[in-house]
Amino acid sequence: MDIRKVAVIGGGTMGNGIAHVFAMNGFPVHLIETKQEFADRALATIDKNLGRMVDKEKITSDQKDASLKNISVFLDVDKGVADADLIVEAVPENFGIKESVWKAVDGAAKEGAIFASNTSSISITKIAALTSRPDRFIGMHFFNPVPVMKLVEIVRGLDTSDETYAMVEETSKKLGKVPVPVNDMPGFVSNRVLMPMINEAIFAVYEGVATPENVDEVMKLGMAHPMGPLRLADFIGLDVCLDILNVLYEGFKDPKYRPCPLLVKMVDAGKLGNKTGEGFFSYQ
Numbered sequence: 001m002d003i004r005k006v007a008v009i010g011g012g013t014m015g016n017g018i019a020h021v022f023a024m025n026g027f028p029v030h031l032i033e034t035k036q037e038f039a040d041r042a043l044a045t046i047d048k049n050l051g052r053m054v055d056k057e058k059i060t061s062d063q064k065d066a067s068l069k070n071i072s073v074f075l076d077v078d079k080g081v082a083d084a085d086l087i088v089e090a091v092p093e094n095f096g097i098k099e100s101v102w103k104a105v106d107g108a109a110k111e112g113a114i115f116a117s118n119t120s121s122i123s124i125t126k127i128a129a130l131t132s133r134p135d136r137f138i139g140m141h142f143f144n145p146v147p148v149m150k151l152v153e154i155v156r157g158l159d160t161s162d163e164t165y166a167m168v169e170e171t172s173k174k175l176g177k178v179p180v181p182v183n184d185m186p187g188f189v190s191n192r193v194l195m196p197m198i199n200e201a202i203f204a205v206y207e208g209v210a211t212p213e214n215v216d217e218v219m220k221l222g223m224a225h226p227m228g229p230l231r232l233a234d235f236i237g238l239d240v241c242l243d244i245l246n247v248l249y250e251g252f253k254d255p256k257y258r259p260c261p262l263l264v265k266m267v268d269a270g271k272l273g274n275k276t277g278e279g280f281f282s283y284q
Contacts, residue, residue, distance in 0.1 A: 006030070011032075031073050043071065139155025187248050233273065
């Protein structure tokens, strides 16, 4: 079976980016959201980001228009996934939310459809077990901003078949991405390495070693990072960072993944980074 039509569940930061790249590469996309206002916001973001690509002469105005025409909005999961060959879930990093989504999708998707989660840390094997087709379930971890970042971390669950992996790998390449296979462990490779670094940078601020500005300056100038770890944490979302660290901490039972108390306090205060206008830095 070829992957011809794609359903993307969730139109947030990751979901609209995933819909964008599929649509731009000729795939009809069903973008599934819970409310029209959320869908409108996602479409406006895709429109704006495609416009930037036109301004930079990476695509033409005709290509932008064709990409937007490839996207159809659905507010009903059953209808949105019914004829999709590949269903990509990009809802928040919370197992309970993902559980409700996948149980609904499993009963509505056609036989043979491939299921993919964009989870950045939760076990693919655990999510796949919620469905009747764990052999056709896989992790497809895109990176933000999706239209720019080349990497797709392809995560094989315990029962993921070779055929499923091969089809998702081939599809990733059609998007102009570089698929990298990893096995199913908490945080996979990307966040298992990245999140402890971010957490340690937060501890450096918490313990008074340096200000957020100076921590980031050290990492940019000394380690050639294009963005400091605290600025990156704000960009990702401090709530997302905390969720991932909790998954790592619970998954490995290793205290090195314990979230810094300052991170917990900032999330409790609603200071989540870019999306709220304040995190380690101000975005007012």
